[in-house]
Amino acid sequence: MSAVGSYTLAAVAPIVVQAPAIGIDPAIRCRQVTKEFGTDDAKIQVLHGIDLELPPGEMALLVGPSGCGKTTLISIIAGLLDPTAGSVDVFGSNITDMRGREKVRFRGANIGFVFQQYNLLPALTAVENAAVPLLIQGWKRRQAIDKAAEMLEEVGIGHKRNSLPNQLSGGQQQRVAIARALVHEPRLLVCDEPTAALDASLGQVVLELLRKIAVQPDRGVIVVTHDSRIYGFGDRMVTMSDGRIDKILTDRSEFAH
Numbered sequence: 626m627s628a629v630g631s632y633t634l635a636a637v638a639p640i641v642v643q644a645p646a647i648g649i650d651p652a653i654r655c656r657q658v659t660k661e662f663g664t665d666d667a668k669i670q671v672l673h674g675i676d677l678e679l680p681p682g683e684m685a686l687l688v689g690p691s692g693c694g695k696t697t698l699i700s701i702i703a704g705l706l707d708p709t710a711g712s713v714d715v716f717g718s719n720i721t722d723m724r725g726r727e728k729v730r731f732r733g734a735n736i737g738f739v740f741q742q743y744n745l746l747p748a749l750t751a752v753e754n755a756a757v758p759l760l761i762q763g764w765k766r767r768q769a770i771d772k773a774a775e776m777l778e779e780v781g782i783g784h785k786r787n788s789l790p791n792q793l794s795g796g797q798q799q800r801v802a803i804a805r806a807l808v809h810e811p812r813l814l815v816c817d818e819p820t821a822a823l824d825a826s827l828g829q830v831v832l833e834l835l836r837k838i839a840v841q842p843d844r845g846v847i848v849v850t851h852d853s854r855i856y857g858f859g860d861r862m863v864t865m866s867d868g869r870i871d872k873i874l875t876d877r878s879e880f881a882h
């Protein structure tokens with residue numbers, strides 16, 4: 626049994642190599658994505674023409690030094706931030722061109738996002754926070770709360786369902802954020818450092834759950850991480866530096882380097 630840090634590869638379901646079905650769109654396709662922040666006299670360019678295609682049915686890891694543009698890129702991929710130029714398709718739908726309600730509706734139905742800073746709503750309890758994506762989709766409150774409570778159980782904090790975010794530890798808040806991102810079983814799950822506040826065994830539980838729910842033939846996951854313990858859960862590693870993609874690795878034995 627090989628081990629990556631303190632997480633074991635044996636815990637990961639074997640990868641079934643399937644020929645992609647004809648006509649299935651990539652989970653993500655970025656074309657010449659650039660991003661600048663600031664105004665003319667103090668402008669910084671954070672992304673320099675990113676081209677990236679990730680197939681469905683995989684968990685891709687996005688790694689690179691602090692400040693290289695990982696959060697910026699995945700925020701654009703998830704439609705939370707507009708690129709300065711270029712475009713992003715999510716399962717064949719160009720989200721960069723979507724406007725207003727159309728984009729909100731598409732995101733609500735198809736994308737789950739785990740924020741680096743959790744971004745829980747402070748006035749809502751853990752279970753209400755986790756239910757938000759379902760309520761936005763029009764689920765009845767009772768059913769949404771029941772489904773969200775199941776997700777909290779899965780991430781091991783069912784007993785904290787009625788706590789407010791400020792009554793939870795960082796790791797507990799992170800797990801609420803993960804439950805919220807998974808509750809509507811999105812086609813694309815985007816996670817920014819999902820294990821940063823978790824110890825080794827919780828990290829393993831969370832990664833197994835992410836794989837179980839989100840790695841399916843018609844779904845996809847992209848995970849930004851500094852946590853080498855979770856490298857064994859990835860199918861592909863995209864390395865970035867200074868706003869550019871350096872390498873895309875598909876052989877797990879190369880992930881640690």
Ligand SMILES: Nc1ncnc2c1ncn2[C@@H]1O[C@H](COP(=O)(O)OP(=O)(O)OP(=O)(O)O)[C@@H](O)[C@H]1O
Binds near residue numbers: 669689690691693696
């Ligand atoms: N809203 C903003 N306005 C101005 N600059 C920004 C903004 N957001 C990010 N940046 C800058 O863009 C660069 C990339 O930031 P980003 O958050 O994408 O990095 P990161 O790779 O996620 O880093 P980390 O690993 O520390 O989270 C940084 O230099 C950052 O200061």
Ligand SMILES: [Mg+2]
Binds near residue numbers: 695696697741817
């Ligand atoms: Mg970041």
